[in-house]
Amino acid sequence: MSATNARLKSRLGIALIAVALAVLPFVVGAGFGNSWVRIIDFALLYIMLALGLNIVVGFAGLLDLGYIAFYAVGAYLYALLSSPHLAQAFPALFAAAPGWPVWLVLPLGAGLAGLCGVLLGTPTLKLRGDYLAIVTLGFGEIIRIFLNNLNAPANITNGPQGINNIAAVHIGGHALNRPLELFGIVLPGVHLHYYFFLALTLLVIFVCVRLQDSRLGRAWVAIREDEVAARACGINTRNVKLLAFGLGATFGGVAGGLFASFQGFVSPESFGLLESIMVLCMVVLGGMGHIPGVILGAVLLALLPEALRWGAVPMQQSLFGKVLIDPESLRLLLFGVALVLVMRWRPEGLWPSALRRRELSTHAADGA
Amino acid sequence: MLEVAGLQVHYGGIAAVKGIDLHVAAGEKVALIGANGAGKTSTLKAIARMLPARGSVKLQGEDIAHAAPHALVRRGLALVPEGRGVFARLSVLENLEMGAYSRTDRAQILADIERVFALLPRLKERATQTAGTLSGGEQQMVAIGRALMSRPRILLLDEPSMGLSPIMVDTVFDVIREVAREGVTLLLVEQNARLALSLCDRGYVMDSGRVTLEAPSAALLDNPAVRAAYLGE
Numbered sequence: 001m002s003a004t005n006a007r008l009k010s011r012l013g014i015a016l017i018a019v020a021l022a023v024l025p026f027v028v029g030a031g032f033g034n035s036w037v038r039i040i041d042f043a044l045l046y047i048m049l050a051l052g053l054n055i056v057v058g059f060a061g062l063l064d065l066g067y068i069a070f071y072a073v074g075a076y077l078y079a080l081l082s083s084p085h086l087a088q089a090f091p092a093l094f095a096a097a098p099g100w101p102v103w104l105v106l107p108l109g110a111g112l113a114g115l116c117g118v119l120l121g122t123p124t125l126k127l128r129g130d131y132l133a134i135v136t137l138g139f140g141e142i143i144r145i146f147l148n149n150l151n152a153p154a155n156i157t158n159g160p161q162g163i164n165n166i167a168a169v170h171i172g173g174h175a176l177n178r179p180l181e182l183f184g185i186v187l188p189g190v191h192l193h194y195y196f197f198l199a200l201t202l203l204v205i206f207v208c209v210r211l212q213d214s215r216l217g218r219a220w221v222a223i224r225e226d227e228v229a230a231r232a233c234g235i236n237t238r239n240v241k242l243l244a245f246g247l248g249a250t251f252g253g254v255a256g257g258l259f260a261s262f263q264g265f266v267s268p269e270s271f272g273l274l275e276s277i278m279v280l281c282m283v284v285l286g287g288m289g290h291i292p293g294v295i296l297g298a299v300l301l302a303l304l305p306e307a308l309r310w311g312a313v314p315m316q317q318s319l320f321g322k323v324l325i326d327p328e329s330l331r332l333l334l335f336g337v338a339l340v341l342v343m344r345w346r347p348e349g350l351w352p353s354a355l356r357r358r359e360l361s362t363h364a365a366d367g368a
Numbered sequence: 369m370l371e372v373a374g375l376q377v378h379y380g381g382i383a384a385v386k387g388i389d390l391h392v393a394a395g396e397k398v399a400l401i402g403a404n405g406a407g408k409t410s411t412l413k414a415i416a417r418m419l420p421a422r423g424s425v426k427l428q429g430e431d432i433a434h435a436a437p438h439a440l441v442r443r444g445l446a447l448v449p450e451g452r453g454v455f456a457r458l459s460v461l462e463n464l465e466m467g468a469y470s471r472t473d474r475a476q477i478l479a480d481i482e483r484v485f486a487l488l489p490r491l492k493e494r495a496t497q498t499a500g501t502l503s504g505g506e507q508q509m510v511a512i513g514r515a516l517m518s519r520p521r522i523l524l525l526d527e528p529s530m531g532l533s534p535i536m537v538d539t540v541f542d543v544i545r546e547v548a549r550e551g552v553t554l555l556l557v558e559q560n561a562r563l564a565l566s567l568c569d570r571g572y573v574m575d576s577g578r579v580t581l582e583a584p585s586a587a588l589l590d591n592p593a594v595r596a597a598y599l600g601e
Contacts, residue, residue, distance in 0.1 A: 218465075222466050226454075226455055228453055229454065231437045232446070233441065237438070
């Protein structure tokens with residue numbers, strides 16, 4: 001009786017969440033304007049990124065400060081394959097933009113990013129903690145600098161100007177950046193992107209949950225906790241680490257491809273160290289290794305700065321009669337303060353997993 | 369069961385193990401004793417492929433000197449690392465389950481967990497507790513129990529008495545004795561020579577990276593040189 005009740009309740013909960021997610025862009029669009037739907041679209045991309053990084057940092061315990069490089073790889077691959085840039089730069093080789101379908105380009109970007117993840121992982125197998133962080137940081141910068149400078153001798157990435165005129169995702173012959181009329185309702189491009197990104201985000205969440213409960217997930221926990229003991233248990237620590245790097249990077253590659261298609265433009269600027277740190281903050285702030293926590297962290301850090309930017313100017317004007325602090329610098333200031341406060345009062349993150357809570361409380365007991 | 373010939377381990381330019389030979393027959397209990405820095409732990413780690421080493425190591429007649437460490441677990445060799453090396457933040461039960469990582473026979477694993485609990489009743493009481501909160505002796509039991517979960521034919525134990533109270537040492541050694549009675553072959557590294565030799569059939573004495581003596585335990589316990597150097601007489 002109570003079991004069926006609980007099942008009914010959880011089904012009802014899922015149905016409510018599904019309805020809420022389905023009407024979200026309409027509610028937000030009507031209430032705040034479509035620019036906010038666009039911000040939510042970006043938040044979905046950040047969720048994918050944070051979940052990907054969570055595999056490396058949260059599950060396997062490998063601190064990666066260059067994760068945004070995989071995002072860049074996915075984004076640039078999509079950009080090159082879906083814009084006229086290659087045709088303009090190498091007219092002899094390409095008559096027109098390759099224009100491959102999205103279900104081919106996205107997996108290709110994911111695969112290439114995953115390969116880069118394994119390539120980064122290979123030389124760092126014996127490194128942990130700060131040493132690993134430094135190497136990954138270097139890797140992230142190398143990719144960005146490559147993108148910045150690969151406009152000569154052959155113009156592959158178009159250097160600091162970036163690549164524009166990237167085609168939007170086409171599904172069933174319809175470009176997602178054009179409004180679509182469906183049963184008398186007009187869906188603007190941002191709404192279409194929302195549904196597309198949401199579907200892929202749900203897929204990423206599903207994969208993450210399955211990975212966490214898998215044999216591989218348990219092996220990640222083991223190497224995070226104690227690598228020697230993991231090896232003594234018969235875990236192939238090398239392959240397990242490479243899989244963490246590779247799978248994490250794959251998600252970054254998917255998100256990157258979506259980013260390029262959504263923006264229509266990519267440049268090396270979007271893939272700086274600060275972005276890597278931002279994604280890492282989402283993971284740490286939300287709750288390392290805990291999927292709902294990481295999602296929460298990503299949503300908060302993607303939305304709160306925009307909310308601040310939106311609220312800061314009118315608030316300052318009503319308080320002081322003029323704008324004293326430029327909202328952009330205020331955003332970083334408040335972001336820093338919030339991080340310090342959270343790390344002081346909730347070091348395990350806003351919504352930690354049971355295991356992580358246990359770890360940090362044991363640490364506190366050790367320290368006392 | 370295990371045959372080691374000409375095993376050498378180097379740390380940089382320093383030779384820790386300078387070419388030793390040893391063998392362990394199936395069902396035998398063999399001790400490797402010696403002072404600090406004699407190379408006992410290095411030898412054990414090299415056999416388990418946790419350290420790069422030169423020389424030949426054969427497990428049941430097959431060369432394992434180039435096998436991957438994780439593959440050895442599947443071939444029936446389990447190491448209980450020095451200083452216990454439990455997953456401190458996982459529960460006792462999770463530690464045991466991790467020990468069965470190389471196996472996929474779910475039903476049999478559950479039965480083996482019960483078997484380990486029967487052997488180590490203390491662990492059953494603490495099944496849901498995190499391993500890091502247990503006493504040193506209990507952690508040693510977790511480490512042994514976890515190694516048993518891979519169903520080893522030969523168990524390598526690295527200083528199981530380290531840092532334990534005398535009463536706990538006796539308890540842990542009773543457990544090891546029990547494990548051996550169930551037919552698991554033992555290679556035991558110990559500083560506590562008397563204890564190790566009282567449990568084992570045969571012993572090797574290591575000094576400065578070489579084996580200096582090899583004899584049945586009773587003979588070693590009677591040997592005046594061993595008595596003077598390792599038994600404190």
